[in-house]
Amino acid sequence: MAFKVTVRVRYPDFLLDVDLAIAERGVTVIFGPSGSGKTSLLRTIAGLNDTAQGQITFQDQVWQSERIFLPPHRRPIGYIFQESSLFDHMNVRQNLAYGRKRTRDPMTLSEQQHIIDLLGISHLLDRHCGQLSGGERQRVAIGRALFLKPEILLMDEPMAALDFARKREILTLLEQLKADLKIPLLYVSHNIDDVTRLADHMVILAAGKVTRHGPVEQILSSHKMLNSLCDEPFSLLFGQVITPETRHHLTEVSIGDAIIRMPRQKVKKHQEIRLHIHARDVSLTLIRPTQTSVLNILDCHILSIKDPTPDGQCLIELGLHNISIQARISAYSCVQLNLAPGQRVFAQIKAVSLVQ
Amino acid sequence: MNTGFSQADLIAIWLTLRIATVTTLVLLIIGSPIALWLARTGSRWKGPVSAVVALPLVLPPTVLGFYLLIIMGPNGPVGELTRALGLGTLPFTFWGLVVASTIYSLPFVVQPIQNAIEALGPRPLEVAATLRAGPWDRFFTIILPLARPGFVTAAILGFAHTVGEFGVILMVGGNIPGVTQVISVQIYDHVEAMEYTAAHWLSGGMVVFSFIILTLVYSFNRRRKSSGGTYGV
Known part of the structure; x- marks a missing residue:
C-alpha cells in the first residue's frame, strides 16, 4: 500500500487508534462528529x-x-x-511566496499564474491580509x-469558519481543484454535504476508531449508513449524463437502467455525476400517474418500511433494478395505501439536485 | 558646554553604557531561547526554570552578588574553569560585571519575550512548519517579526535595569575607576564624600533617563497593544 497510516495517540479522555490505507488518488473525506479525532488524525x-506513536x-x-x-x-x-492562517505581517504575495521559496523544486511562473487564476486571487496580490474577507483569506x-x-493536500474543515455564501464559493472551487489536481486530497469534515459533493473515498471515524472505510459509492449506497450520518434522509445516486440538453431544455441522466430528467444543467455528455434526492421529495402512487407535471416517475418495488417516527412519518426503501431510493411519506398514507414490502409502486420524484 | 560632570563621572557614564549595551546583547542571545522554551514547553521543568529566571526579582542584590563572587572567584567552579582556560578570574573585571548583570537582568528580558511568544500561540509556527520552514527559519521569519514588540520591550528593560543596578556591581566589581566604577557606584562615592552637587547631577540624570525609557516602553506598548508584554515596570 502506498499511503499507510497506523497510529495511536493517547489523550487524557480518549485514544485515537487508526490503521488505514489511504487512497492514492482522489478525495478521501475523514468524516465524523466533533471530538471523534478527525483533526487529531x-x-x-x-x-x-509529536506525541503520536505508530507508522x-x-x-x-x-x-x-x-x-x-x-x-x-x-x-x-x-x-x-x-481558520485562515495567513501571516499577518506579510501581504498576499509574500504569503504565497513563503512556502514556494523553501521548496527544492519551486513552481514556475506560469504554474503559479494558473493557480492564481483558478483561485481568482490575482486582484488581491498586493493587499494586506487584514483587508481580506474570510473566503478570500482561505483561498489565499x-x-x-x-x-x-x-x-498530498491535507484540509482540516477549511470552510468551518465561513458563512454559507463563502462556503458555497469555496466548495465550488474545491470541486474545480479536484478535477485539476493530480494529487490525493485528505479532507476532514463533519458535514455530509462535503462528502456527497467531494468525496471519492470516505473514512468514518467515531471516538478515535475507524468504523467504515471505502469508496463513497459503496458506503453511501447503504441508506442505513446515510441516515445515521445526517438528520434529513436522502438518497445519493451515481449516474452518467446521456443527454446534456434535450429539445425541451432538460438534462437526462442514467442511473443504472433508469433515466432521471432534470432542468438543464451545465454538464457534458457521459460526465459522471451525483444526484441528491431528499426522501421527503419522493411520493408514492399505486397506479402509474399519467396526467402529472412531475418529471420523474419510477416503477419500483418496496424493499422495506420503517416503523413510523413520533411525528407520523414512515421511511420507505424502494428498489429499482440494482439501485435504491428512500421515500418519506406519512404513516397515514402508508396505512391508506396498504403498503407492504415486495409491493409494486410508482415513485414520483418532485426534486432532484445535482451535487457534482 | 560646562556641565556638572567631572572627568571621573564621564568615565563612569561611558563604562555604564558599555556594560549595559554588551549585557543587553548577551541577554537577548541567552534570553530568547529560554523564553521560547518557556513559552512552548509542556515540561514539568517549566515551573522550576521560571522560578530560577525570576529569582533576581526577589533576592537582595547582595545575595546574588555574594554567590556570584564565590562561584566566579579563584576557588569557585566557574573561577577554576576560567583560570584553566587562561582567562583569569572574572570578579572585579568588565566581563565579570557583564556576567553578573546578565543574570541580574535576565527576568526583565525573558518575561516580555515569553509573553509575546505565548500571545502568538502555536498556530503561526505550525503553519510555517507545513510551509517547509525549519526551526531557525521559523524563529527569524515568524517569531521575531510577530513578537517584535516583546523583543523591543525586553531590550529596553534589560538595558535600563542594567544601567540602574548597584548592589550586585558593588559585590562583584568593587569600585575600580574605568573598570567597574559605574554611575550608581560613583553616586555612592559622591554622597560618601559629601559631594552633593556632583551626586545631584548623576542622580538627576538617572531619573530623567529612566523616565524617558519607561515613557518609551509604555507608549510603544500602547501602540501595539495586541502583542508584547509590559512586565516588570
Missing part, C-alpha cells in the same frame, strides 16, 4: 502531533516509525487549517499550500 499525518509511510518515504520522525517541514504535504491559504507543489 490529520495533524498526526502532517507531523504536528506512517507515504509512497516510498517513511514519515514516521519507531525510530524515525520526519518533522512537518520535511513532509511533502500542503496543509489547510480550519489554499493557493499558498498549492504553491509548494505538495504530493
Whole structure:
C-alpha cells in the first residue's frame, strides 16, 4: 500500500487508534462528529502531533516509525487549517511566496499564474491580509499550500469558519481543484454535504476508531449508513449524463437502467455525476400517474418500511433494478395505501439536485 | 558646554553604557531561547526554570552578588574553569560585571519575550512548519517579526535595569575607576564624600533617563497593544 497510516495517540479522555490505507488518488473525506479525532488524525499525518506513536509511510518515504520522525517541514504535504492562517505581517504575495521559496523544486511562473487564476486571487496580490474577507483569506491559504507543489493536500474543515455564501464559493472551487489536481486530497469534515459533493473515498471515524472505510459509492449506497450520518434522509445516486440538453431544455441522466430528467444543467455528455434526492421529495402512487407535471416517475418495488417516527412519518426503501431510493411519506398514507414490502409502486420524484 | 560632570563621572557614564549595551546583547542571545522554551514547553521543568529566571526579582542584590563572587572567584567552579582556560578570574573585571548583570537582568528580558511568544500561540509556527520552514527559519521569519514588540520591550528593560543596578556591581566589581566604577557606584562615592552637587547631577540624570525609557516602553506598548508584554515596570 502506498499511503499507510497506523497510529495511536493517547489523550487524557480518549485514544485515537487508526490503521488505514489511504487512497492514492482522489478525495478521501475523514468524516465524523466533533471530538471523534478527525483533526487529531490529520495533524498526526502532517507531523504536528509529536506525541503520536505508530507508522506512517507515504509512497516510498517513511514519515514516521519507531525510530524515525520526519518533522512537518520535511513532509511533502500542503496543509489547510480550519481558520485562515495567513501571516499577518506579510501581504498576499509574500504569503504565497513563503512556502514556494523553501521548496527544492519551486513552481514556475506560469504554474503559479494558473493557480492564481483558478483561485481568482490575482486582484488581491498586493493587499494586506487584514483587508481580506474570510473566503478570500482561505483561498489565499489554499493557493499558498498549492504553491509548494505538495504530493498530498491535507484540509482540516477549511470552510468551518465561513458563512454559507463563502462556503458555497469555496466548495465550488474545491470541486474545480479536484478535477485539476493530480494529487490525493485528505479532507476532514463533519458535514455530509462535503462528502456527497467531494468525496471519492470516505473514512468514518467515531471516538478515535475507524468504523467504515471505502469508496463513497459503496458506503453511501447503504441508506442505513446515510441516515445515521445526517438528520434529513436522502438518497445519493451515481449516474452518467446521456443527454446534456434535450429539445425541451432538460438534462437526462442514467442511473443504472433508469433515466432521471432534470432542468438543464451545465454538464457534458457521459460526465459522471451525483444526484441528491431528499426522501421527503419522493411520493408514492399505486397506479402509474399519467396526467402529472412531475418529471420523474419510477416503477419500483418496496424493499422495506420503517416503523413510523413520533411525528407520523414512515421511511420507505424502494428498489429499482440494482439501485435504491428512500421515500418519506406519512404513516397515514402508508396505512391508506396498504403498503407492504415486495409491493409494486410508482415513485414520483418532485426534486432532484445535482451535487457534482 | 560646562556641565556638572567631572572627568571621573564621564568615565563612569561611558563604562555604564558599555556594560549595559554588551549585557543587553548577551541577554537577548541567552534570553530568547529560554523564553521560547518557556513559552512552548509542556515540561514539568517549566515551573522550576521560571522560578530560577525570576529569582533576581526577589533576592537582595547582595545575595546574588555574594554567590556570584564565590562561584566566579579563584576557588569557585566557574573561577577554576576560567583560570584553566587562561582567562583569569572574572570578579572585579568588565566581563565579570557583564556576567553578573546578565543574570541580574535576565527576568526583565525573558518575561516580555515569553509573553509575546505565548500571545502568538502555536498556530503561526505550525503553519510555517507545513510551509517547509525549519526551526531557525521559523524563529527569524515568524517569531521575531510577530513578537517584535516583546523583543523591543525586553531590550529596553534589560538595558535600563542594567544601567540602574548597584548592589550586585558593588559585590562583584568593587569600585575600580574605568573598570567597574559605574554611575550608581560613583553616586555612592559622591554622597560618601559629601559631594552633593556632583551626586545631584548623576542622580538627576538617572531619573530623567529612566523616565524617558519607561515613557518609551509604555507608549510603544500602547501602540501595539495586541502583542508584547509590559512586565516588570
